[in-house]
Amino acid sequence: xxxxxxxxxxxxxxxxxxxxxxxxxxxxxxxxxxxxxxxxxxxxxxxxxxxxxxxxxxxxxxxxxxxxxxxxxxxxxxxxxxxxxxxxxxxxxxxxxxxxxxxxxxxxxxxxxxxxxxxxxxxxxxxxxxxxxxxxxxxxxxxxxxxxxxxxxxxxxxxxxxxxxxxxxxxxxxxxxxxxxxxxxxxxxxxxxxxxxxxxxxxxxxxxxxxxxxxxxxxxxxxxxxxxxxxxxxxxxxxxxxxxxxxxxxxxxxxxxxxxxxxxxxxxxxxxxxxxxxxxxxxxxxxxxxxxxxxxxxxxxxxxxxxxxxxxxxxxxxxx
Amino acid sequence: xxxxxxxxxxxxxxxxxxxxxxxxxxxxxxxxxxxxxxxxxxxxxxxxxxxxxxxxxxxxxxxxxxxxxxxxxxxxxxxxxxxxxxxxxxxxxxxxxxxxxxxxxxxxxxxxxxxxxxxxxxxxxxxxxxxxxxxxxxxxxxxxxxxxxxxxxxxxxxxxxxxxxxxxxxxxxxxxxxxxxxxxxxxxxxxxxxxxxxxxxxxxxxxxxxxxxxxxxxxxxxxxxxxxxxxxxxxxxxxxxxxxxxxxxxxxxxxxxxxxxxxxxxxxxxxxxxxxxxxxxxxxxxxxxxxxxxxxxxxxxxxxxxxxxxxxxxxxxxxx
Numbered sequence: 346x347x348x349x350x351x352x353x354x355x356x357x358x359x360x361x362x363x364x365x366x367x368x369x370x371x372x373x374x375x376x377x378x379x380x381x382x383x384x385x386x387x388x389x390x391x392x393x394x395x396x397x398x399x400x401x402x403x404x405x406x407x408x409x410x411x412x413x414x415x416x417x418x419x420x421x422x423x424x425x426x427x428x429x430x431x432x433x434x435x436x437x438x439x440x441x442x443x444x445x446x447x448x449x450x451x452x453x454x455x456x457x458x459x460x461x462x463x464x465x466x467x468x469x470x471x472x473x474x475x476x477x478x479x480x481x482x483x484x485x486x487x488x489x490x491x492x493x494x495x496x497x498x499x500x501x502x503x504x505x506x507x508x509x510x511x512x513x514x515x516x517x518x519x520x521x522x523x524x525x526x527x528x529x530x531x532x533x534x535x536x537x538x539x540x541x542x543x544x545x546x547x548x549x550x551x552x553x554x555x556x557x558x559x560x561x562x563x564x565x566x567x568x569x570x571x572x573x574x575x576x577x578x579x580x581x582x583x584x585x586x587x588x589x590x591x592x593x594x595x596x597x598x599x600x601x602x603x604x605x606x607x608x609x610x611x612x613x614x615x616x617x618x619x620x621x622x623x624x625x626x627x628x629x630x631x632x633x634x635x636x637x638x639x640x641x642x643x644x645x646x647x648x649x650x651x652x653x654x655x656x657x658x659x660x661x662x663x664x665x
Numbered sequence: 666x667x668x669x670x671x672x673x674x675x676x677x678x679x680x681x682x683x684x685x686x687x688x689x690x691x692x693x694x695x696x697x698x699x700x701x702x703x704x705x706x707x708x709x710x711x712x713x714x715x716x717x718x719x720x721x722x723x724x725x726x727x728x729x730x731x732x733x734x735x736x737x738x739x740x741x742x743x744x745x746x747x748x749x750x751x752x753x754x755x756x757x758x759x760x761x762x763x764x765x766x767x768x769x770x771x772x773x774x775x776x777x778x779x780x781x782x783x784x785x786x787x788x789x790x791x792x793x794x795x796x797x798x799x800x801x802x803x804x805x806x807x808x809x810x811x812x813x814x815x816x817x818x819x820x821x822x823x824x825x826x827x828x829x830x831x832x833x834x835x836x837x838x839x840x841x842x843x844x845x846x847x848x849x850x851x852x853x854x855x856x857x858x859x860x861x862x863x864x865x866x867x868x869x870x871x872x873x874x875x876x877x878x879x880x881x882x883x884x885x886x887x888x889x890x891x892x893x894x895x896x897x898x899x900x901x902x903x904x905x906x907x908x909x910x911x912x913x914x915x916x917x918x919x920x921x922x923x924x925x926x927x928x929x930x931x932x933x934x935x936x937x938x939x940x941x942x943x944x945x946x947x948x949x950x951x952x953x954x955x956x957x958x959x960x961x962x963x964x965x966x967x968x969x970x971x972x973x974x975x976x977x978x979x980x981x982x983x984x985x
Contacts, residue, residue, distance in 0.1 A: 623865065
């Protein structure tokens with residue numbers, strides 16, 4: 346496996362593999378920002394729909410990747426996690442020199458697959474925190490990433506040139522960049538994205554066990570608390586099961602809180618500790634402020650560590 | 666303690682004790698419906714605010730209750746649970762013949778207090794399922810109960826004349842009536858109103874434990890799942906702790922689901938059982954339909970049991 350070729354431009358052409366909601370929106374947004382871009386989808390119908398909307402799309406993966414190799418494009422893997430390995434096989438064969446990013450919702454597992462292909466020096470992962478409840482090219486939007494948070498993989502040995510390309514792509518799509526290390530990304534996403542699904546499913550089941558009388562009395566707290574239980578079970582399982590280790594940590598913390606609360610409710614008729622802590626925590630969420638990360642040059646001393654630290658403290662990048 | 670006097674009218678005057686959000690909205694709605702009504706509040710400022718809005722309100726509990734006794738009014742206890750006992754003391758002294766209802770969010774504990782005063786033959790509890798996140802006369806609304814569900818205590822030995830008065834008051838306020846037995850009411854409310862608060866607090870704490878990075882990546886699932894953690898801790902504690910026994914049952918069911926899910930995630934990397942069950946449960950919530958209870962005459966054979974059964978199956982009363 347060769348090292349990535351030196352890339353002078355931070356705005357290379359973009360080659361998007363997978364034109365579903367996220368990949369399709371990304372191609373639209375990148376092209377609107379003035380970037381050259383083209384895409385691949387395995388389905389004839391999807392590629393045709395993208396072409397009808399005026400985009401360069403094909404079902405010929407070999408040709409799409411050959412062009413990426415010839416034009417030093419940034420490849421964006423926008424397929425579901427189970428299809429990542431086969432996609433990496435194709436990239437290794439047809440576009441071995443290209444820098445690679447992705448938009449999959451877990452980061453450590455993708456890095457592991459990339460590393461198994463010997464491609465980690467060329468890889469900088471990404472995760473745009475944008476809607477995923479519907480799917481397909483047709484539901485995509487050029488504005489999907491506007492003001493969204495886009496996590497960019499900032500592990501200690503990341504390539505600063507490719508990092509800059511990936512961050513610039515996120516910014517070009519209208520997002521703000523939060524730098525984070527992959528394992529840390531997965532840990533926090535377990536807390537704020539995957540645990541909410543398990544609690545919502547639990548509440549739905551426990552409420553429904555009260556029968557029609559319970560469901561008929563249910564008002565806002567139940568409705569909001571179970572909203573995401575309406576999501577596709579396949580999607581929820583893929584997210585939660587794909588982030589098992591981190592989700593177990595978050596779930597164990599939640600179980601410890603609920604178990605302690607059960608004990609104090611039983612013994613002292615009090616839920617004060619949990620309620621006071623929860624109210625304070627929600628207050629911090631409501632009152633959080635974000636600040637702009639400036640002055641950390643990719644490639645400078647300790648730059649990845651300094652960006653990680655800044656991301657951990659709520660910093661965001663709005664321009665390079 | 667005397668038995669309730671015979672009441673021919675289903676629309677007696679209404680005497681509201683406590684003019685906060687619920688009591689104040691109830692007085693407004695009853696008067697708009699053409700009912701005679703007056704209220705008491707211990708605070709000068711609240712009584713004055715109600716008078717300024719054109720309502721008959723006083724801080725003289727003895728006079729307010731004396732008038733209720735003289736006019737055979739239906740007394741509505743609209744004070745917080747901790748003030749219920751003292752309110753019952755005053756009713757026993759100054760309005761011993763009046764029928765009584767309440768709007769407190771738990772029903773078994775109020776019935777217990779009423780029974781300890783020897784007043785249960787005159788008491789038919791109520792619980793309008795309407796907003797409680799703000800408080801005070803000024804935030805009340807004549808429309809607060811429009812199309813809301815109003816649970817009316819339909820225990821086996823309830824007085825059918827007083828039951829009819831209470832149900833008519835709920836209907837006059839624009840609500841639909843769901844008949845339920847007090848212990849069963851508390852059981853289902855634990856599932857759909859109190860458990861959601863404990864899960865929201867738990868999610869808020871677990872998310873916040875991920876620090877600013879976690880809170881900064883949090884999107885819709887966390888925001889909705891923690892919304893009610895923003896409620897007043899005092900209010901949340903009062904609700905949850907006031908319904909301890911029923912909440913312990915619901916909490917134990919939730920803990921069992923989460924514990925089993927933790928085990929299957931760890932051992933089999935699967936959350937399928939919970940996610941499939943939760944999705945189906947939320948589907949039943951979304952698709953529930955309500956039907957109108959008709960033809961069960963209060964006072965007829967087994968009427969309370971038949972109404973309980975109908976309420977349990979999703980029935981609602983829209984007129985008497």
